[in-house]
Amino acid sequence: MTALFSALRQLVLILLLIGVAAWGWITYVPGAAEWLNRTGLPDALGVDVAAKQQPKQSSSASRRSQAVSVVLDTVTSGALNDRITAIGDGRARRAVTIRSQTTGRVDSIEFPPGAPVEKGAVIVRLENEAERIALESARIALDKAVDDVERLSRLEVSGTVSEVRFREAILARRNAELQVRQAEFDLSQRVIRAPIDGRIGIYEIEVGDRITAQDPLATVTDRSGLLIDFRVPERIIGQVQTGMAVKLRPLAQPGRTLTGHISTIDTVVDRASRTLRIRAELDNRSDTLRPGMAFEVNLTLPGQSFPAVDPLAVQWSNEGSFVWAARAGKAVRVPVKIRQRNSDSVLVEGDLQAGEQVVIEGVQVLRPGVELRSTTDTSGALRGAPRLANSARRT
The missing domain is CATH 2.40.420.20 (conserved putative lor/sdh protein from methanococcus maripaludis s2 fold)
Known part of the structure; x- marks a missing residue:
């Protein structure tokens, strides 16, 4: 009996809570009463639920409140870009290996490694005593030949010298002139000059070394600009043109992006890789880059236009x-x-x-x-x- 009474009390409490919740929902939630009336539940229970009247608004005000x-x-409009990424090797705009044209002992080195040099500047001097002696001897012989020609020309007027003798003197003078020129040339070969403007690299020789003809002495590089060679697939050959801009990122300097341009396009596709070699040029007057550095090359080719958002x-x-x-x-x-x-x-x-x-x-x-x-x-x-x-x- 006690259990039945307890169950009835719990049922009453549950129904009371449901009624309070329903009253609050109908009272405070807009449109709840109207929705409940549409379900037909109040009519079935014999209860009249009055819908809460809402203030009427004009249609324009209603639309504004709902906006x-x-x-x-x-x-906007943008072009679909075909991006080509490759790795390229940088090299100096010009690089010349200096070699001796003759054999001799190194007498002096005029510039330290890394120094800037101008075209024609003396870089290395070789021992030249024998060449200087030969030049002086040739000049003496030339002076004698010139005197002989002048003397015989005066005698030829009086008829005391034959024409053959006079011609021999003229030939001797010409030969002496050539001997002087040869001696001057030999002496000039004892001086080694810079072939281009640039910077001198590390020397392969020291003062006192004996060198032979064609021995490499050092390399002069013009690194005011770098040339970067890279390869692109053959499918874009018709889209690449000289002068196009390329983005270059030195692999040794992450985060730094430079802008260069295509200077040369090769004429032959490599059969093994089906790629074409392209050469880009990059300004390096700041001298922050070095030949031999690796670059990530990004080439963007414009394509079809699409909406951009x-x-x-x-x-x-x-x-x-x-x-x-x-x-x-x-x-x-x-x-x-x-x-x-x-x-x-x-x-x-x-x-x-x-x-x-x-x-x-x-x-x-x-x-x-x-x-x-x-x-x-x-x-x-x-x-x-x-x-x-x-x-x-x-x-």
């Missing part, structure tokens, strides 16, 4: 990517296919035209056909957690 505040952005405009669902377009003041869901992501825009393929408006803020509350009210979000209210969740889904 969603959003931030819009204009659709702000990355925040792209949303995702189980059906794929889409954007909210603002058309006639209402939200229209436009499916798109992403063709390329850039740092500040996304190229998409879909029913969009350049100049249209798309929603970039406030997308979390949009539904098809919802009225839109454009605003400038300065408080950050439209950049809340829902949009962050959308961004997380995009990544």
Whole structure:
């Protein structure tokens, strides 16, 4: 009996709580009474539930109250870029290995390694005593030959010297002149000069060393500009032209990006790799780069044009990517296919035209056909957690 009484008391309490909750729901939730009347439950129970009257609004005021505040952005147009990435080796614009043209002992070295030199500057001097003696002897012989010609020319006038003798004197003078020129040339070979403007590298010799002809002495490099050779696939041969800009990133200097241009295009495709060699030129007047460094080369080739939207405009669902377009003041869901992501825009393929408006803020509350009210979000209210969740889904 006690158990039955306890069960009845619990049932009464439950019904009372349900009644209080229903009264609160009907009283304070707009439209609850109207919905309940449509179900027919009050009529079945014999209860009259009066619907709470709502103040009437004009249709225009109602639409204004239902409009969603959003931030819009204009659709632009962008070209789909074909990016080619390769690794290239840098070398000096010009590099010449200095070699001796004769045999001899190194008498002096005029520039330290790494020093800048100008074309024609003396870099190495060889011992030249024998050549100086030979030049002096040739000059003495030339002076004698000149005197003989002058003396015989005076005698020829008086007829005391035959024409044959006079001709022999002239030939002797000419031969003496050639001997002087040869001696001067031999002496000049004892001095080794810079063939180009640039910087002298590390010497392969020391003062006192005996060198022979064609021994390498050092290398002069003009590194005011670097040449970077890299290869591209044969499919883009028709798109590459001299003068096109390339982005170059030294592998030894992460984060640094430089701009060069294509200076030379090879004429033959490599049969083994099916690639074409390209040469880019990079300004290095700051002298911060060195020949032999490796570079990451990025070549961008413009292609087909597509609508470009702000990355925040792209949303995702189980059906794929889409954007909210603002058309006639209402939200229209436009499916798109992403063709390329850039740092500040996304190229998409879909029913969009350049100049249209798309929603970039406030997308979390949009539904098809919802009225839109454009605003400038300065408080950050439209950049809340829902949009962050959308961004997380995009990544």
